[in-house]
Amino acid sequence: MPACNGAAFLKRIRKLQAEIWIDGQKMNGNICDHDAFKGLLKSKAKLFDLQMDPKNSSFMTYPSPLTGDRVGTSYLSPRSKEDLKKRRLTTQEWAKTSGSMMGRSPDYINTALMALGTAWDAFQDKNNRGKNLKNLYEHARENDLTFSHTFVSPQVNRSVGYYEDDDEPLSAQIVKKNKDGLVIKGARLLATQGGITDELLVLPVGGKFIKDSFVYAFSIPSNTPNLKFICRESFAYRGSTFDHPLGSRFEEMDTIVVFDHVLVPWERVFLYNNYAIANAMYKESNFYPFLLHQTASRQVVKIEFLLGAAQLIVDTIHIGEYQHVQEKVSELIIGLETMKALLLSSEVEAKQDKRGTMVPSENPLHAAIITFSRLYPRFTEIIQLLGASGLISIPTEKDFNSPLKNDLNHYLQGAFCNGEEKTKIFRLAWDISTSAFGGRQTLYERFFFGDPVRLSTGLYNNYAKDHAVNLAKSLLDH
Ligand SMILES: Cc1cc2nc3c(=O)[nH]c(=O)nc-3n(C[C@H](O)[C@H](O)[C@H](O)COP(=O)(O)OP(=O)(O)OC[C@H]3O[C@@H](n4cnc5c(N)ncnc54)[C@H](O)[C@@H]3O)c2cc1C
Incomplete structure (x- = not known):
């Protein structure tokens, strides 16, 4: 089929x-x-x-x-x-x-x-x-x-x-x-x-x-x-x-x-x-550029999701007027725009190989995977820093279907929503940043493509640095 x-x-x-x-x-x-x-x-x-x-x-x-x-x-x-x-x-x-x-x-x-x-x-x-x-x-x-x-x-x-x-x-x-x-x-x-x-x-x-x-x-x-x-x-x-x-x-x-x-x-x-x-085999098949192109495409969506979740927290408890909050959300925006730019750059600079396969440019994608392995833990940290105790005051579905419902809707309300609506948003943020599922996601994004330390070593060894060195040399004597 x-x-x-x-x-x-x-x-x-x-x-x-x-x-x-x-x-x-x-x-x-x-x-x-x-x-x-x-x-x-x-x-x-x-x-x-x-x-x-x-x-x-x-x-x-x-x-x-x-x-x-x-x-x-x-x-x-x-x-x-x-x-x-x-x-x-x-x-x-x-x-x-x-x-x-x-x-x-x-x-x-x-x-x-x-x-x-x-x-x-x-x-x-x-x-x-x-x-x-x-x-x-x-x-x-x-x-x-x-x-x-x-x-x-x-x-x-x-x-x-x-x-x-x-x-x-x-x-x-x-x-x-x-x-x-x-x-x-x-x-x-x-x-x-x-x-x-x-x-x-x-x-x-x-x-x-x-x-x-x-x-x-x-x-x-x-x-x-x-x-x-x-x-x-x-x-x-x-x-x-x-x-x-x-x-x-x-x-x-x-x-x-x-x-x-x-x-x-x-x-x-x-x-x-x-x-x-x-x-x-890995070089001949362009294994890394292709896998990294899939990975960066997916990771762009992930940052966008985290940005959305962070902004939901900000709106729910109305903390958007504080400068440090704006700065933290901006970190996510910068991360998103950086990843998007690296991904698109890999497509703009793509070249056909000897088999006629259009191969995305590898360097921006290597930069993307290493960048993301650092950004992701920071972004889940930002969600914790914005959500604070709200990430723990999260009753369950059963609580909201019990005689506690009115108390919970009242005491856990957000700036413009009731307790149940607020809890839904904070449970999502908790599952991104704090639950066992969230912890495993962070570990995953750190390591699933390999150890970021050794990935950086690979980038260092394979990156053509002559152009940069020649530029630096050209300025030595003037
Ligand atoms: C959630 C999750 C899902 C995964 N899914 C898969 C999967 O489906 N398939 C798959 O094949 N793999 C999968 N992996 C494994 C992933 O590929 C490895 O985690 C990654 O390659 C790092 O290897 P390691 O975990 O054995 O760490 P190690 O190599 O044991 O590293 C442990 C520590 O020692 C350091 N270290 C070890 N050796 C060196 C060295 N030579 N030079 C410098 N530092 C070194 C590392 O920097 C690190 O700090 C997954 C990993 C995670 C966390």
Whole structure:
């Protein structure tokens, strides 16, 4: 099936029955009814409905190059700046449904697959593994599949000299190969939405490859035998959208992935034991510029959402006349305009690569991801600083449906609204800035794309500084 609607997506995920462990129990039954997942799955289903809505489908879908049927734009390999814009608008249309609190809407990894799949020739080896990648990309695009991914090894010992040599594999690695495929044993951290997407994309851990057994990349269905997803505690504590306006709908769940002798069929492997390909694959496929373009598009919507929430606080308790309040809200405005400018600059400076793919300019996007990882914690802090005790005086839906209602409406009223209306706004601000869900969002925006310290090192090392140095030199002698 090409681009699908929400019902078709939910039907697929219901049938998946991946091995998911939560609170020490193995999941069984209908995942779409489970308290930890039902809110998110419903919200994701809405994304699929949105792309099928006739008023959006002209830009959120496009004709498949294989069949002519309409497929999702997040799979579009851009050939022009207009295509890049279409990709941005698609991501932002989806992001608006959650204020961008769903970091892993399907377009994130669809974009990764598009980048890799478009450059499938760079993965060709004597066993034709590039073709496996091409098939995977086409299969995903034509069936509107969703993916989670993992490329981080367990956080055991990050010192420079550490070398894993336990007899029992810790980081997921190849322990055997046979005529059917590779056998993988060990763990990977983390997979957001692990077990609740159609497939799991497994890419090489970044940095130097110190062992042959780590040089692999593949994608497998989430219900592959011996593949386990171990969930953290759920932050969707209550189903009530009044009590947890964000957590109840957009809690994505993060999982530890355990491969317990998982057989990965050869036709699913697109990198094996080839250091040259492993070292070149991210650059060759323009993996980072494309993923960062999706990321910055989403983050622009997120700042806009936080700006709106901050202004709602200001209006609700009427604090807009204070200069420091204006300055704090202005910080959000400056952040929003900065991110928008970086994103658009990446499109203006986009260039076609040797395959004819229109690639957004990488430098502004690197600047954007590093900037955002600093801005986001500050913006949630600003929401705390503006909301103060209002972020804690937030009775529940049940309280407002009890004999306390009149007291609460009176004593918790805002400048121009009753207690219930004020509480709704402050609960939203609390779920952004103070709840477990909000705390995880902050951690996510700090780290999901990698450690910002090492991202900055990458920028430092790869940025062409000659022009700047020559300019400085030209002024030395005058
Ligand atoms: C909410 C959330 C969701 C995530 N979802 C996913 C996902 O779906 N898929 C996925 O693959 N990953 C996911 N990640 C993982 C993310 O990619 C990593 O957090 C990130 O790459 C940093 O790695 P780490 O967490 O292992 O931190 P570490 O590498 O262990 O870093 C810990 C600390 O040590 C410092 N440090 C460690 N090594 C070095 C070094 N060499 N040089 C300088 N400083 C160093 C870091 O700066 C940091 O302060 C997620 C992370 C979070 C927080």
